[in-house]
Amino acid sequence: MGTLLVDTGRRNRVGEFRGVSGPYWSLRPMCGGTEWGAEPADVRALEPMERLRAKIARHDARGAGRIL
Template identity: 55%
Template sequence: MCADHMSTPEIGVLLWDIRRDRLGEFRGVCSGRWYLRPPRGGREWDVDPGDVQPAEPGERLRAENARANSRSRGEVL
Protein backbone atom coordinates (compact mmCIF):
# COMPACT_ATOMS: atom_id res chain seq x y z
CA MET A 1 0.00 0.00 0.00
CA CYS A 2 1.40 3.43 -0.90
CA ALA A 3 1.41 6.36 1.48
CA ASP A 4 -1.42 8.16 -0.30
CA HIS A 5 -3.61 5.49 1.30
CA MET A 6 -1.90 5.86 4.68
CA SER A 7 -2.52 8.41 7.38
CA THR A 8 0.45 10.15 8.95
CA PRO A 9 2.31 7.48 10.92
CA GLU A 10 3.40 7.72 14.53
CA ILE A 11 6.97 8.77 15.29
CA GLY A 12 9.27 5.76 15.09
CA VAL A 13 7.24 3.71 12.58
CA LEU A 14 9.48 2.00 10.02
CA LEU A 15 8.72 2.80 6.38
CA TRP A 16 10.25 1.79 3.07
CA ASP A 17 11.24 4.70 0.81
CA ILE A 18 10.49 3.12 -2.57
CA ARG A 19 12.21 5.88 -4.58
CA ARG A 20 15.53 5.48 -2.71
CA ASP A 21 15.06 1.75 -1.94
CA ARG A 22 15.85 2.53 1.69
CA LEU A 23 14.35 1.77 5.10
CA GLY A 24 13.67 4.72 7.38
CA GLU A 25 12.12 5.56 10.73
CA PHE A 26 9.38 8.19 10.55
CA ARG A 27 10.44 11.38 12.36
CA GLY A 28 7.81 13.97 11.41
CA VAL A 29 6.22 16.22 8.81
CA CYS A 30 7.26 19.62 7.50
CA SER A 31 5.65 21.44 4.57
CA GLY A 32 3.89 18.29 3.40
CA ARG A 33 7.08 16.23 3.29
CA TRP A 34 7.72 13.28 5.59
CA TYR A 35 11.09 12.99 7.30
CA LEU A 36 12.78 9.64 7.77
CA ARG A 37 16.10 8.67 9.26
CA PRO A 38 18.08 5.43 9.22
CA PRO A 39 16.87 3.03 11.95
CA ARG A 40 20.32 2.98 13.59
CA GLY A 41 20.48 6.77 13.64
CA GLY A 42 22.00 9.21 11.23
CA ARG A 43 21.01 11.99 8.92
CA GLU A 44 17.32 12.48 8.14
CA TRP A 45 16.01 12.79 4.62
CA ASP A 46 12.71 14.04 3.28
CA VAL A 47 10.35 12.01 1.15
CA ASP A 48 7.07 12.55 -0.62
CA PRO A 49 4.39 10.62 1.32
CA GLY A 50 3.40 8.90 -1.94
CA ASP A 51 6.87 7.34 -2.17
CA VAL A 52 6.72 5.24 0.99
CA GLN A 53 5.08 2.02 2.05
CA PRO A 54 4.97 0.19 5.38
CA ALA A 55 8.05 -1.88 6.11
CA GLU A 56 7.67 -5.65 5.75
CA PRO A 57 7.82 -7.73 8.97
CA GLY A 58 11.32 -9.05 8.14
CA GLU A 59 12.62 -5.53 7.49
CA ARG A 60 11.18 -4.36 10.82
CA LEU A 61 12.79 -7.28 12.67
CA ARG A 62 16.22 -6.64 11.11
CA ALA A 63 16.00 -2.92 11.92
CA GLU A 64 14.91 -3.56 15.52
CA ASN A 65 17.79 -6.02 16.01
CA ALA A 66 20.28 -3.56 14.52
CA ARG A 67 18.95 -0.80 16.79
CA ALA A 68 19.22 -3.03 19.89
CA ASN A 69 22.76 -4.04 18.94
CA SER A 70 23.76 -0.40 18.49
CA ARG A 71 22.37 0.50 21.91
CA SER A 72 24.18 -2.41 23.54
CA ARG A 73 27.46 -1.12 22.06
CA GLY A 74 26.72 2.34 23.45
CA GLU A 75 26.39 3.96 20.04
CA VAL A 76 24.38 7.16 19.93
CA LEU A 77 21.15 7.01 17.93
Protein backbone atom coordinates in the same frame (compact mmCIF):
# COMPACT_ATOMS: atom_id res chain seq x y z
CA MET B 1 10.34 5.15 18.66
CA GLY B 2 8.12 6.40 15.81
CA THR B 3 6.58 4.40 13.01
CA LEU B 4 9.12 2.62 10.85
CA LEU B 5 8.75 3.10 7.10
CA VAL B 6 10.58 2.12 3.91
CA ASP B 7 11.54 4.83 1.42
CA THR B 8 11.43 3.07 -1.94
CA GLY B 9 12.76 6.22 -3.61
CA ARG B 10 16.03 5.74 -1.67
CA ARG B 11 16.78 2.10 -2.38
CA ASN B 12 14.41 0.81 0.33
CA ARG B 13 16.06 2.79 3.11
CA VAL B 14 14.35 2.25 6.47
CA GLY B 15 13.57 5.27 8.59
CA GLU B 16 11.55 6.38 11.57
CA PHE B 17 8.74 8.83 10.77
CA ARG B 18 9.46 12.20 12.40
CA GLY B 19 6.84 14.48 10.88
CA VAL B 20 5.76 16.38 7.79
CA SER B 21 7.89 19.11 6.25
CA GLY B 22 6.09 20.81 3.37
CA PRO B 23 5.29 18.19 0.73
CA TYR B 24 7.74 15.65 2.24
CA TRP B 25 7.73 13.24 5.14
CA SER B 26 10.75 13.53 7.41
CA LEU B 27 12.40 10.19 8.15
CA ARG B 28 15.38 9.52 10.40
CA PRO B 29 17.71 6.52 10.10
CA MET B 30 16.97 3.74 12.59
CA CYS B 31 20.37 3.95 14.26
CA GLY B 32 20.66 7.72 14.28
CA GLY B 33 21.86 10.19 11.73
CA THR B 34 20.56 12.97 9.54
CA GLU B 35 16.87 13.10 8.68
CA TRP B 36 15.85 13.13 5.05
CA GLY B 37 12.74 14.16 3.15
CA ALA B 38 10.80 11.39 1.45
CA GLU B 39 8.07 11.67 -1.16
CA PRO B 40 4.90 10.28 0.50
CA ALA B 41 4.16 8.25 -2.66
CA ASP B 42 7.54 6.48 -2.24
CA VAL B 43 6.94 5.44 1.38
CA ARG B 44 5.43 2.16 2.53
CA ALA B 45 5.06 0.18 5.74
CA LEU B 46 7.64 -2.45 6.60
CA GLU B 47 6.93 -6.09 5.94
CA PRO B 48 7.24 -8.38 8.99
CA MET B 49 10.76 -9.61 8.11
CA GLU B 50 11.96 -6.04 7.42
CA ARG B 51 10.58 -4.95 10.79
CA LEU B 52 12.43 -7.76 12.56
CA ARG B 53 15.72 -6.92 10.78
CA ALA B 54 15.35 -3.23 11.67
CA LYS B 55 14.72 -4.00 15.34
CA ILE B 56 17.73 -6.33 15.48
CA ALA B 57 19.95 -3.71 13.81
CA ARG B 58 18.84 -1.09 16.33
CA HIS B 59 19.43 -3.48 19.24
CA ASP B 60 22.92 -4.36 17.94
CA ALA B 61 23.81 -0.68 17.47
CA ARG B 62 22.74 0.09 21.03
CA GLY B 63 24.78 -2.84 22.35
CA ALA B 64 27.85 -1.59 20.49
CA GLY B 65 27.37 1.91 21.89
CA ARG B 66 26.68 3.52 18.49
CA ILE B 67 23.32 4.96 19.64
CA LEU B 68 21.73 5.80 22.99
